[in-house]
Amino acid sequence: MKTDSLIHLHEDQLALAIVDVGALPSAVRDHLSTCPGCQEKKRAFELEIETLGSMAHRLVPRPRRRVRIPEIKKPVFGWFSGYPSWRMASAACALLVVFFLGWNVYFKVLPERRLAGLEKEIQRDGQFMAEINDLVENPLPAAYRAISGEDYTEVDDDLMDFIIPRVEEDGSSPSPA
């Protein structure tokens, strides 16, 4: 059974014709366009598929519930909701760049200025500690120390030891008895 010296389309070729008739070899395509038998087989195949689709369509129940789109709440950061995300992203990037530059200027570009400031601070701390130590040694001002007769600032410990020897605690010093 041949038409135009070609065998009729077999099942696989019919399936291919349904999917994409252009994918058939040109000779087979030419045969299909001229052979009423093959055209009829193709139509029958298509009808089967269409019927399957219409049966499926008919045997699906109708939805009982309507689709309702709830009111979409605005996000907490409502100020930014109107801006596209790319704008927000570029603003965040710009902020990061500014922060990075500021950090570099403060901690890297001006280290000398920062070191000088630290040295001054250490000096001030030293002066303050000297004043505290002075007050620990001599709590009263000089005028009061003169009145109270406790102005021993000129007398150091060695001189005092020479004038008034220390009493040894281990009892090795000669007793008056």
Add this chain to the structure above:
Amino acid sequence: MELNREQARAADEDPGTDSQNTVFVRRAVQGDRAAFDRLISIFHEPIFRMVYVRTRSRVDAEDLTQDIFIQAFKSIRRLREVDRFRSWLYSIAVNRVRDFHRKKRLRSFFMISSGEEIPGTDSKVAFDDPEPLKEVMRKDFWGHLEGFFGKLSRLEKEVFTMRFLDQLTLREIAESLGKGESTIKTHLYRALKKFRKEKGILKLVGGEIH
């Protein structure tokens, strides 16, 4: 992006064709809530059908359809090519159904482990039509189709369903699934060859034709 007034009026009067849908899509992208509602009314049943075919449960299909439209509403402003709305919407639907099946599998695994009964797997729950004859036909049809789908790979089944049950074009299927058109054709071709060998379903379809 100024809309042609006559075009918009025509779309209001007779929605349904692709060019008219495009008008609504364009309006919806610009934030027109009423236009999105029109799109819901146009696509509600096709999307519900698409989900029902894959879940075989009316309640689940209704829930998922609702989710799909909410997701579409939230992200429609990001849609760049308005003429691709249909494939974009179906891609949301395909992903949502896939998530549903993943969660269901996970749930069923834990329920089987703990000995609990799996809800939604009872056919009485899935097929709840009050007409008994139609229910028998429905069970018979979906049973045969399920048997046929069992012989297909995941992608063959998806492509066959989208082409012949959801009536999508090859381009729309390719866009929805994120595959090349030649891949879609290959899988459709394989599915069709298997379909021709499926005697049960062919008999059912043949009975319907004659």
